[in-house]
Amino acid sequence: MKTLRVLTGITTSGTPHLGNYVGAIRPTVRASRLAHVDSFYFLADYHALIKVGEPARVQRSTLEIAATWLACGLDPEQVTFYRQSDIPEIPELTWLLTCVTGKGLLNRAHAYKASVDKNSAAGLEPDDGVTAGLFMYPVLMAADILMFNAHKVPVGRDQVQHIEMARDMASSFNHLYGEHFTLPEAEIEAHVATLPGLDGRKMSKSYDNTIPLFVPRDQLRKLIMGIVTDSRAPGEPKDTEGSALFQIYQAFASTEETAGLAKAYDDGIAWGDAKQLLFERLEQEIAPMRTVYDELMNDPARIERTLLAGAEKARATSRPFTARLRHAVGLRALDSQPVQAPVTKPGKSAAPVFKQYRETDGQFRFKLLDAKGSVLLQSIGFASPREAAQTIARLRQDGPTALTELQNLLENQADTALVQAALAHLQEDHT
Numbered sequence: 545m546k547t548l549r550v551l552t553g554i555t556t557s558g559t560p561h562l563g564n565y566v567g568a569i570r571p572t573v574r575a576s577r578l579a580h581v582d583s584f585y586f587l588a589d590y591h592a593l594i595k596v597g598e599p600a601r602v603q604r605s606t607l608e609i610a611a612t613w614l615a616c617g618l619d620p621e622q623v624t625f626y627r628q629s630d631i632p633e634i635p636e637l638t639w640l641l642t643c644v645t646g647k648g649l650l651n652r653a654h655a656y657k658a659s660v661d662k663n664s665a666a667g668l669e670p671d672d673g674v675t676a677g678l679f680m681y682p683v684l685m686a687a688d689i690l691m692f693n694a695h696k697v698p699v700g701r702d703q704v705q706h707i708e709m710a711r712d713m714a715s716s717f718n719h720l721y722g723e724h725f726t727l728p729e730a731e732i733e734a735h736v737a738t739l740p741g742l743d744g745r746k747m748s749k750s751y752d753n754t755i756p757l758f759v760p761r762d763q764l765r766k767l768i769m770g771i772v773t774d775s776r777a778p779g780e781p782k783d784t785e786g787s788a789l790f791q792i793y794q795a796f797a798s799t800e801e802t803a804g805l806a807k808a809y810d811d812g813i814a815w816g817d818a819k820q821l822l823f824e825r826l827e828q829e830i831a832p833m834r835t836v837y838d839e840l841m842n843d844p845a846r847i848e849r850t851l852l853a854g855a856e857k858a859r860a861t862s863r864p865f866t867a868r869l870r871h872a873v874g875l876r877a878l879d880s881q882p883v884q885a886p887v888t889k890p891g892k893s894a895a896p897v898f899k900q901y902r903e904t905d906g907q908f909r910f911k912l913l914d915a916k917g918s919v920l921l922q923s924i925g926f927a928s929p930r931e932a933a934q935t936i937a938r939l940r941q942d943g944p945t946a947l948t949e950l951q952n953l954l955e956n957q958a959d960t961a962l963v964q965a966a967l968a969h970l971q972e973d974h975t
């Protein structure tokens with residue numbers, strides 16, 4: 545029995561690099577093999593539209609990331625692997641969540657705030673160049689997570705705030721409409737140090753210092769030879785501390801191998817030889833996956849089929865769950881019976897109710913019952929259900945005042961003060 549549901553997505557806006565592999569892809573593929581984990585992995589292509597305005601690049605990146613995940617050992621039979629935009633229930637849930645999310649909450653999102661701060665610093669309008677898509681980013685992400693009631697969401701540190709916002713949205717929705725959503729938790733890969741790039745800063749597309757995971761062998765070698773080092777000559781001892789080369793090696797090698805390289809640094813290994821060692825160690829792990837990757841990239845139709853099958857699997861959950869959520873918020877077929885009496889607002893006592901019924905004499909009557917079911921008020925017999933309903937409507941609308949106006953249609957069955965209080969309660973709920 546799989547008890548823990550883990551979900552994560554990758555935005556399809558670029559080509560996976562070694563940093564993505566070490567920080568996200570490798571750990572999630574490993575986690576997906578654990579017997580007790582039910583994994584949901586997806587390609588966040590709606591999210592890509594927020595920052596990428598190039599259709600061809602979105603398509604290309606979606607293909608590359610899907611191929612990467614599969615080449616790295618993700619088994620679509622064992623996990624639910626899909627593309628976000630194949631699940632129309634996601635944008636639908638985004639709207640339901642939008643309506644329970646404070647605008648102020650979204651104002652505090654780091655990504656949005658960073659844009660505003662940058663604009664202010666440049667003397668521009670705070671929202672200059674900010675799309676509503678960027679502003680709504682956390683709501684779309686919450687929909688991704690809450691749709692499948694994920695318990696754990698493995699993410700980088702920069703995404704933790706988004707998971708907290710998803711929790712807030714889930715709580716607000718649950719509070720208003722009943723317990724529908726699991727509150728998700730972020731899972732940070734704490735022991736994985738962020739990988740340095742070619743220039744020694746964090747490997748990131750925005751620094752243009754990445755080593756793509758699946759470049760051809762020759763190109764990989766060339767890139768590695770370009771990693772920054774200091775100017776120490778062969779024979780001079782070298783520092784592992786602050787060496788990008790060493791840190792990348794460490795992310796791939798065993799503890800013993802890493803100790804071996806540390807010793808070689810101490811013994812004054814030439815930078816060229818150290819780079820060759822790193823290249824060989826990377827090749828050992830990457831080469832077999834690269835073969836699969838190249839095959840997959842040459843057969844996009846196969847990936848497309850895999851993703852569509854994954855979407856069907858995901859929608860087996862998202863379709864019925866969305867039907868339940870639609871019902872919960874009141875998006876219902878008009879001829880469906882209201883399943884329950886109106887939900888009592890928190891902080892108020894349980895509401896009185898009207899009950900309509902037909903007597904054996906063929907006439908239509910109604911009663912007003914208090915929260916415990918005692919009769920407070922009873923109507924005379926009406927010729928049609930419509931007249932009974934109209935009388936109820938006036939009582940709801942006008943509250944206690946209607947009591948006097950309609951007195952010849954009604955019979956108090958309890959203390960007038962109690963009846964008036966009940967009508968006042970319903971009137972509040974009504975407005």
Ligand code: TRP
Nearest residue numbers: 552553554555588591685688697
């Ligand atoms: N925002 C994430 C990123 O850029 C990608 C993402 C989208 C995601 N939806 C998600 C991650 C849901 C985890 C869960 O890294």
